[in-house]
Amino acid sequence: MATGRTHRPATRSRGIPEATVARLPLYLRALTALSERSVPTVSSEELAAAAGVNSAKLRKDFSYLGSYGTRGVGYDVEYLVYQISRELGLTQDWPVVIVGIGNLGAALANYGGFASRGFRVAALIDADPAMAGKPVAGIPVQHTDDLEKIIDDNGVSIGVIATPAGAAQQVCDRLVAAGVTSILNFAPTVLSVPDGVDVRKVDLSIELQILAFHEQRKAGEEAAGESAAVPLAPKDSGKGPDGDVPAVMPA
Amino acid sequence: MATGRTHRPATRSRGIPEATVARLPLYLRALTALSERSVPTVSSEELAAAAGVNSAKLRKDFSYLGSYGTRGVGYDVEYLVYQISRELGLTQDWPVVIVGIGNLGAALANYGGFASRGFRVAALIDADPAMAGKPVAGIPVQHTDDLEKIIDDNGVSIGVIATPAGAAQQVCDRLVAAGVTSILNFAPTVLSVPDGVDVRKVDLSIELQILAFHEQRKAGEEAAGESAAVPLAPKDSGKGPDGDVPAVMPA
DNA sequence: CCATGTGAATTGATTCACAGCG
DNA sequence: CGCTGTGAATCAATTCACATGG
Known part of the structure; x- marks a missing residue:
């Protein structure tokens, strides 16, 4: 969510999915923390938990970078830190x-x-x-x-x-x-x-508005089943004959 | 890209797709600007351009909210501002x-x-x-x-x-x-x-890292076709026998 | 006749589930 | 035997293209 137009369908050498790229920094942060605690290896399960994703997704993500793990064991923390840093271009200034x-x-x-x-x-x-x-x-x-x-x-x-x-x-x-x-x-x-x-x-402001949307839904659900007040998803209210149109909003 | 775990597969009344929700604030901003310039109506094409998306996506997004446009004409700016504000829960404090x-x-x-x-x-x-x-x-x-x-x-x-x-x-x-x-x-x-x-x-930091990834790709492409230096996507380098492993990174 | 609204097609991301390697 | 790596299945988002209604 963010690239303004741009996406170079052009010569993208060996496409790493955009969603994966967006998660690499997350993995890198978790790995750096492990590295500082001198943890030598980590399983996809553990690392996924630390990064806040599920392990299948993490393994799939890593599979786009290459085979950097060891079956039955997990991933070498230092090695992976290096590989991801390089992939992200962080080995340069x-x-x-x-x-x-x-x-x-x-x-x-x-x-x-x-x-x-x-x-x-x-x-x-x-x-x-x-x-x-x-x-x-x-x-x-x-x-x-x-x-x-x-x-x-x-x-x-x-x-x-x-x-x-x-x-x-x-x-x-x-x-x-x-x-x-x-x-x-x-x-x-x-x-x-x-x-x-x-x-x-x-x-x-956009992030807050997205939160407000979900927040509103929660508030509505609590009262669900109650009186028909507060129609949550006014699908198809199609500018109908009723005059429920306040026309102006608080700027 | 952001919700931490959470997504309430629960009672989501009449699911508006998450991707759509994330764009509603964008539309709202563009509409508010039009409103301030007293523009009465806008086509999906114009509004999409102002919001930086394509018009098909915009129309599909709006279709989840209801039928708020007029065929052959476009959308009433004030009315749409109100509908989106309400959908996002911004009519409350x-x-x-x-x-x-x-x-x-x-x-x-x-x-x-x-x-x-x-x-x-x-x-x-x-x-x-x-x-x-x-x-x-x-x-x-x-x-x-x-x-x-x-x-x-x-x-x-x-x-x-x-x-x-x-x-x-x-x-x-x-x-x-x-x-x-x-x-x-x-x-x-x-x-x-x-x-x-x-x-x-x-x-x-994550946003910058994502930019760095793409930036690196651009830099690499310029020199593409040249000497085989700088292998961009080292797919399958599989921790091979060669000793190209610097092991430690700049923290 | 024009621009919306939407099924159908496509593309992309996630999840499942298990074969295969260390 | 446990955990990676990955095809296959599923689910979500985007795009296409056109029938439909003002």
Whole structure:
């Protein structure tokens, strides 16, 4: 759930399913924890539990990477950490820029898990001239004017957008023009990008709305069987003759 | 991609597919923008473009809600805003607590899109006694000791966890015990919760890792056809006799 | 005549269940 | 003998394509 258009049906060498790719970081986290506790091997059952998935799915996922386990025994933790890291491209260093150093941008800059695992905050960029030069998380904020130069100088290919919604598309266009080909978007907007550029989005409001949907269902079920009040799934209410249309919503 | 275990195969009245639910907020956002520009009606084609999906998918999604369009014309914007809002449960007010007021928690508290659309930050909670009483985003931070009382007094059913990973499960347990049944988790941990509790997670590091995977593929493809260096998908390298196993990774 | 709504076809992901290897 | 690796079966999501109704 997130890629903006993009999906390169093109030359995808030996397709690992997208759903699997999305779970690899999860496995990697669980494996890293095991590694720190010096656990030498782990079974699909144990690792699956630690990652919060079921073991059949995990084994199927790993089967796309190759045969890295030992039957009757399980997986070698260190070996698997390496293989997954390599598959994800984490054996190399990824310089990242964060554009938009408001509350969220600053929080991202300070976020520890960011720095770990191959990602390095190469620069912070903001449109506010008053911020220029101020250090955030030990890194001086630079002005948007220099965006292209910053991207170029640092060889950045991954950008994080944490600007207000109104500025996001424009920032995105400049990032892409400057050579960025992967974007993590925190602004609540749909970004349009040319083919070959990947966009993933994180939207707090959307996540909450999905939770609210399920929450509402739960609340309704409790009272199920009771009076016919609160029709939960108003399928086919087809704009009928009844005047139940409040027309305007709380913005 | 996110629900922690949970999926209530139970009494799901008239199943709207999960993938559809996840897109409804997207449609709602696009519709709200149209509404603000006083656009009266919109076709599936136009709305789909604004939401970044294709029109067939959009029409199929809407078909699960009912027949809300007019053939030959399109959809009434206001009417659809209302129907989707209602379906998502946004016509009611959802008090939310945020636990863990560090950089990220503070950013969330300040995040505007949070407050809009039915969600209200009812309380901020942190374990640090030094923070207690300090206002963040105009709301005084309260101490974890009072968590249960706060949940209860405010009738909170949705909790946001923005604590360090180590504290997350414990906070989660307390939230659940106090009556919270939906959790948005920003801590990089797998939370385990009883049936009937929904968990969605947002993990910055995971999103970046997914981008890195695709980014790596792109870099590899450029050089495709060249020397046989950089084998991209090492399928079946089967831990073979060759000694290509660095064994340890940069943590 | 145009755009919705939807069965049917397709593609993708998950789960099952067990053969086969260490 | 236990656990991996994987075909086959199932389930979910997407896309196609067109009949249908305003």
